[in-house]
Amino acid sequence: MGVESDDTATRGPLGRLAAALHGPNTMGNSRRFWYLFGVVVLLFVFFPLYMLPSAVTNMSQYLSLVLLALSLAVVWGYTGVLSFGQVAFFGVAGYTYGIVAINVTGPLGTIAGLVVAVGIAALFAAILGYFMFYGGVSDVYVTILTLVVVLVLKTFLDQTAGDEWTIGEAALGGFNGMPGIPDLALGIGEPFLVFNDTVLFYAALLAVLVTYLGLRALLNSDYGRVMVAVREDEDRTEMLGYDVKRVKLTVFTFGGALAGLSGVLYVTYFNYISPSELSLTAASLPVIWVAVGGRKTLLGPIVATIFIERLGLFLSVNVGDWAFVINGLLLLVIVLLLPEGLLPGLRDLVSWIGDRRGDSDTDDTTDPTGEVIE
Amino acid sequence: MAIGLDLLVQFFPNFASIVLAATGLAIIFGIMGVINLAHGEFIMVGAFSTSLAYNGGIPFLPIDALPGLSRLIGAMLFAALVTALFGLLVERTIISGAVPNWISERTLGRPVVTPLYDRLLDSMVATWGLSLIMVQTFRNVFGNSLSGVPIPFGELSYGNSSIGLYQVLLAGVAAFVLIALYLVFVRTDYGMRARATIQNESMAQSLGVNTERTYMATFALGSGLAGLTGALYTPLLSIEPGLGSVFLVDAFVAVVVGGSSVVVGTLLSGGLLGIVDTLFSNVYGTFAGRIALLIVAIVLIRFIPQGLSSLVERLRERRLEVD
Amino acid sequence: ALTGSGSSDTIKLGILEDQSGNFALVGSPKHKASLLAIEEINNNGGINGQQIEYFDPDPQSNNQRYLELTRRMINQRNVDALWAGYSSATRETIREPAIDPNDQLYFYTTQYEGGVCDKNVFAVGPTARQQLGIVLPYLVEEYGSDIYTIAADYNFGQLSADWVKVLADENDANVIGEEFIPLSNSEFSSTISRIQDADPDFVMSMLVGSNHTSFYKQKASAGLDIPIGTSTAMAQGYEHLRLDPPAMSNIYAGVNYMEEVPTNRNTKEGGFVDRYYEKFPDAPYLNEEAENNYFSIYMYKRAVEQAGTTDQEEVKAALESGITYPAPEAPDGEEIKLVPETHHVNHHMWVMRADEEHNVEAVDDRVIDETFLKDTVGCDLTSKDEETQYTPQDYYEEAG
Amino acid sequence: MLELDGVRAGYDSTPILRNVDLSVEEGEIVGVMGKNGVGKTTLVRTVMGLVEPNEGTVRFDGRDVTETPPHERARSGMGYIPQGREIFPDLTVEQNLRMGESINESSSDLLYEDVFDYFPILDERRDQNGGTMSGGQQQMLAIARALVANPDLLLLDEPSEGIQPSIVQQISEDMRAINEDLGTTILFVEQNLSVIRDMADRCYAMERGTIVDELGATDLEDEETIASYLAV
């Protein structure tokens, strides 16, 4: 898009970094936010010290799903393209990683798997995006079309149990899925770092942190503002000289890659993938995380993903029969009472209460002929 | 010839299931801008109500005492009514937020819920929550399955094959539902007012439309149709809380492929998708039928994003041009 | 292998069975029968004097939840043995990332396609080969040699269909038609018409799940009146009780157990069925997998008693010593045997037939050994630790 | 016919109307003028019931309608032509007009002939979707929609906006004719000097959410006076 960098040369590198991370498109622009952010990051960094191993590995799973949520936040929340198909890229990357890593043994195979998987997910998104956006498909039609793509993939994968669906050493495995997917590893020949347990946790944490900060920078950059402009009004944006279709395609492709990365981390957590990652339920989860957290934010989907997933576990352990009911009620209540999402809703609630306190003074003293109207 | 006859006969149940799955969803989606992900569960309510009523599970309502076919028809009509009322309840509490707002206005002094009308995505999340609640509540209350209802009417033989006559008759019911809806929309102003309401609610009010009642009626009608679908399929299905999920995807695809006009759109998409499904299932097997149906849907959405009913409109315009 | 927490005087079992979600219909009898076994054992003095403590969170038919809960069972609850999951997909979800790295003793009790050869896994349900191996020869004998196979279009169905072919060969029968149905399909008129066109002597049905249940109703209403052999219907989801007659009329199930299996241990007063309904009066059915959970908990008890410890390696060794148990499926005087080499069970198999009124009676029964792993692929966990699942591809490679 | 007494109203917590008193006699044509943003539209919307007053009363036809929802006001005879047209974009022109039929339940005559007489383009374009009509055509449609059912009180919010000069003149004349022939009471908001002068019997001037002046017939002769209320 040929956009120039911001005018921040005078503020030094730190100032430039701060400027890059701040802007109207993300929540949390105050100093207090960054202190809190630091504290939370530290809590996560030391998580393995005070939590059980199972909690740590479960957390790595939530963190890899956070990337999936973020991919939808970027595509839907910031660019206005509601894809119901993020799990398609997630799943395709998962399977691709499995196929490559099973066939090419050793750490290099896993790294190649990662690269190829993310690349294939991005390519798939690019092709699908081109098919849709350059064909004039928009709004809810994108939503349904992407959903149908997911269902086609699932229907197809469900019946790949036969031997004809074996690629090299890797059998797609149909409904039962593809087991034996190796952990990501670094090294040549012998791995010197294997991404499992705590290592996987830190890798996922790092990925989330980098993605979050990177997305903040992206969304507050010129390009991010164009994305938001596309969300707000496609025609107006086109008439300001921006190539709206290309922006949507680029973001959709990027979202596909991010969902793909999420898929790779997720399958290395399971060492296994199956078509149930492409079910209607699975496809709707990212939408729910993002909608519940607040789609026009990055933090919202992060918090909501971890919260909802962890809550599900809590309920299945402690509640039993009525867990789904409580889960459903919670979704309902959040959507009805906080339509902008959990985090923006809480923020507005806090400021509303603040206003009410402040207001109650001014209300009483407003002069009926006072300058209320601008 | 035999193959042709076979395809024709097989087409009827496919057409019926797509149309019946879609109409209720189409009305609620097309007129209220609400995507009801709990649509399958509304169908399930219809099926459960039918099974309970038919088997004498409803206190004070001796439908099971009716003789013969009237017992089944009574149970089905009862189920459609129950689902419509249930829809009304959902509309008042969740979709419009009227009940929570009534409470909050008396306690907090302000409404807390913005109606979900024309908020496609929020309505999706909310009804997804509703569907979780409904499935598990039914499971907890009624158990994992209910006893079924026999399939009436016996078989229809053709060539050296046969099919349940009931499944063929369902296509007739589907056609009847479409005609009835057509009459409701064409003969009364209801359809026009409902569409006006979603396009501009406050203007519709200013022209004398009781928009609240329009929404309630629309949601109840859509729910009632879902209930009817559940009722009609009770004899054919195993009655479990999750049974609605089979219908959901086909319903969605049919609605989107059909386009904005509920009756014409559903008719065309039911017809086309039914043909595709029948053809591919028969020639290449059930898997091929399924995949072909989905792929045709993708291609149609891509090339006719306004839906099949827009083709009819274009034809109509073409005619105007000639005039 | 265990670092027991404060209460190491109890034996801890993890019971992960679906109480809600898609598989609740088949999962909740598994859950209930497990509790019954545990209660009986505790009431009779426990195992080696130790009471059983159990953890039974609800995995909600969700594989992701299964993995989380399995890890929690292993890390947090330090369970001595784990029963978990209905579908093979669930088993595969937890096997590699959680069961094997922790060498967790794990019982998988569902009837399944077969082939798991894993030192930590005791797959004690019947395999497709065992189930089809009793019902298919019976039907060939009774009705003739032309078979039409319909099966769910996924691993279990496809592999079962392969076993039908293998067994048809062995019994001089032929598969004249074969059709796979996606799990989401519930419309069967074209399938029914194809069966009528093919005109087989009987149908083998390996349809799975509630959508596929519609097949039986629809074939009845279409007037398709043909014997059907199955490994899936009736014993798990009690279709003969849920569907109106005559949907299941003339259906023959090859099973190791169902509520109606006529052994004294099962149906005699005070037998398994009575004890189950006494504890769970509202339970709808006592299914095949429920019995598998039940007897395998007792087998575990015997193994611990034999090993004199709950140390998992020693218990596995004890289980590999040829443990047997007088399970409800077996007639008086007979015990079913856990095969040391394969961790599978040589079940007493039954052919159960439903009539027009859906009354179920046994028409044939005998012990059928699990031969595929042991004889064909040579799985021997007593001499070689493995963590593999073999498929019929291996059968064809090994057996030609 | 219409009487507002001490009305305060606004959006959410922003107060807009402050202490508005206003009355329109049966058969009168009354204008409201004022600069952009003073609250004219809010006033009309309050009369229609689309904005709920926090204080004060609205009386219509002798009845207190303060709590009455808009659709009942419409049925009891209020016809509303909003600022910005608010045509139903996906209904045809004919359907848009039919939507107006439920106004004024008490009168059974429908004035399609008169309406098509004023705006023949609407007759020609019966089957075109409202949303694809040109800006001015939509404005005509909005006026026609409120007129078909012969309302007792017509509320017009800047009816001349976007309409070609010749038709603007014509509208003023038509409104007067409707007023005389059918006895329709009219309350209208305008920016256009000549429309105010041509149509109004009487006119209120608004500033910052409240009525600051009332101009009688003689004041309205004088364009300077009008202009002074419309300009700074």
Added chain:
Amino acid sequence: MSDTADGMDPAVKQTSAELATGVDTDTILQTEGLTKRFGGLTAIDDVDFGVEAGELRCLIGPNGAGKSTLLNLVTGALSPSEGEVYFEGHEITGLDPHERIRHGLSIKFQVPSVYEDLTVRENVRLPIQRLAAGSERDERMADALSASGLSAKADVTASALSHGEQQQLEIGMAASLDPDLLLLDEPVAGLSVDERTEIADRITQLNAERDIAFVVIEHDTDFVAEIADHITVLHQGETFREGSIEEIEADPEVQRIYLGGETDA
């Protein structure tokens, strides 16, 4: 950012060469045989409409004459049934709207179209960030804000602006694209008298100082009289008259179809 890339397209070159020989080089916009049909209705009928560089043209005509349609064909929001559009010597008929904008076109729509949920500053930033960076960008944003009279409301969301302020904002956004030709569809509809004057001043100023050519659609004849160099009257999709304000106002046919018996004083 710039449109140099188009120079490489031989087809375009050829066309512009052809054009250069036949047509006045000062013409920045020219339509040839432009026609748009909606179903049976011909909204634009074989129109050859030309605008000179630096000109301030008004486009008037009865409701439904096709004025907005013509602008939409020029910007590419609609595609023509027949005919071509040339801009600064290049044929732009098949281009996407954003490509045309990059050639130096700009538009303010009939219905106000600003980003309602964004602040005024973000609104203004969007056109400018594509063209300028660094301190130049800041300056141009500040200029655009003050020229629109919105400096004080820079951090207000656009939905909270009055109708007139939104019009000002949209004109400001369109103007900050540095266009050679700015198309305005009813810029003063619904505005009060003083706001009309402000916008008239703004237009004449942009025209004089930045040498931007204008096509302005408006029904307010006083306003048209105040700003227009030259007027085109469109009627039933065809160019009906062209001329100066005096000529047009005096034309009895224009009075009949458009202005009415007597024009406003």
